[in-house]
Amino acid sequence: MSNWQKNIPLKNFTTLQIGGSAQYFFVAKTAQELTNAIRSTKDQKISFLVVGGGSNLLIADEGYPGLIIKNALSGIKNQQKKILVQSGTALQELIDFTIKQGVAGLQKMTGIPGTVGGAIYGNAGAYGQTISDYLVEVTFFNSKTNKQETWDTKRCKFGYRDSAFKHQSLIILEAVFQLPTADASILKKEAAETLALRLAKYPPTLKCPGSFFKNVIAQDLDPTILRKIPSEKITFGKIPAGFLLETAGLKEAQVGQIQVSPNHANLFINLGNGSAFDFYQLAQLAQQKVWDKFGIKLEPEVQLVNLPALRI
């Protein structure tokens, strides 16, 4: 409490560089500090939100009325052929560690920003690999029961950009991975190739929260709607949201200082001093246009903070 800061601008903690101030802000360096902070918010009847790297967030211009807890629980160690990692560790740090150890399964996720906790929450992935592939167990704090628990991956209910952590008040503290051995030089090469691809798509100066909408799972669609989608556009059973948005004419659409990228229609970028309000208007317009053209309701992948759900 005494170490909580007040009125901290959240735009400094998001890759989009948008977001008003947090009423309270606290950096937790240990699991004890993090869980104590959550318990205090309950005592004081204020809301809280744990954030990692802020790379998947759209935070309202009004900021956050409550406590933002920045997760700085960091560390990786080997434990009986498994890798144990604290949830605030940068995902890239974990990936680099696995490459050095000569274990495979995360190297193609090279370049995804954020923390291990954020990646597990949203089951992040790229180029055919996802964080849950070789995850063995996750330890978390259940803020409803005030208890720490450990679940195996089955209980975490991972799906496409989805997990049980998204639907319950469960704060990820640490995770254990067990990955198959591989040739470290091959892993290094694959990581470098991935990074080159990503740098072309996401130059380091780009202010964005990653792809805004989730891709669409083809088998979830009504056959009459699916018939409108050219089959060659369906990859790994998914229709890229970028294809739907581009076909609906969204490329380069702009509201205020927020623009749909000319290179990739599922990337909404802050050109300078963009606002969450403008971002939200553009996202809503995009969702509506795809609905009008295809009858498909795109769902955001990015987490909206202190903003209403998009509605069409």
Ligand SMILES: Cc1cc2nc3c(=O)[nH]c(=O)nc-3n(C[C@H](O)[C@H](O)[C@H](O)COP(=O)(O)OP(=O)(O)OC[C@H]3O[C@@H](n4cnc5c(N)ncnc54)[C@H](O)[C@@H]3O)c2cc1C
């Ligand atoms: C340039 C760029 C490229 C990207 N490319 C990809 C990509 O290829 N694939 C992909 O999947 N994503 C991608 N993303 C999105 C983003 O990087 C991932 O979703 C990332 O895993 C989010 O982690 P974070 O720590 O930044 O989470 P944050 O943005 O800080 O938080 C996201 C959500 O996770 C919750 N959360 C964070 N930590 C915890 C925790 N410890 N316990 C419980 N909940 C928690 C937060 O409350 C919030 O709801 C990209 C983003 C950018 C900016």
